[in-house]
Amino acid sequence: MSRIGKKPVPVPRGVTATIEGQSVSAKGPKGMLSIVLNEEVAAEMTDEGIKVSPRDESKRARAMWGLSRTLVSNIVTGVSEGYSRRLEIVGVGYRAQVQGRTLQLALGFSHDVQYPIPEGISIECPKPTEIVVSGIDKQRVGQVAAEIRRYRKPEPYKGKGVRYAGEFIFRKEGKKK
Structure with missing residues (x-):
């Protein structure tokens, strides 16, 4: 289990995040960024924020899980704080x-x-x-x-x-x- 991947990415006030298929985009006071996630993981919007989870239990899916969560976190932090x-x-x-x-x-x-x-x-x-x-x-x-x-x-x-x-x-x- 990925300790990083388990945590949802909180979306701060003033930032709007949208998920369309494998594309996650965030728009905030500093600008707009988007990222296309790997096919091995799925992202969904929850009350706590953006939750990334693996599609299956393969080794590659688990490897992409923590990476994808961190990349999503980086775009959210980038558009809010830089x-x-x-x-x-x-x-x-x-x-x-x-x-x-x-x-x-x-x-x-x-x-x-x-x-x-x-x-x-x-x-x-x-x-x-x-x-x-x-x-x-x-x-x-x-x-x-x-x-x-x-x-x-x-x-x-x-x-x-x-x-x-x-x-x-x-x-x-x-x-x-």
Whole structure:
């Protein structure tokens, strides 16, 4: 039995959720998202919220049960609260700034890196060494944050680079004489 799958997804005030066959969509103050569930699971609307259950007791159906429930939960949370990912930039002369729909990163290369901001994602730089990626789709927010981090991953000797806020970087000792 899936412990996560057993719990219904509560639908908060201000969010309307609809289920049409295998498609679950949610509309809230931040926008609208929808997802098509796997054929192995069924979703239904109850008083407690959206309940996801497996169609049979096969191993694959039980595997998709918890996943589908979490995906439904992610779209409901996204349209009501949204998601954000915070990145920190560490290094002398490393900085970021937003210019229109482009994120400009100075990461120690001979040129500045220009990252076009995708639709549905907003990026802010409260400080030159901090980037906040936010949006309603959890997967896209994480993907954009990972793409920005990929330009200059934190290195283990000095810790310079782009890292997630709170990320632990395993530090190595340098050469010894």
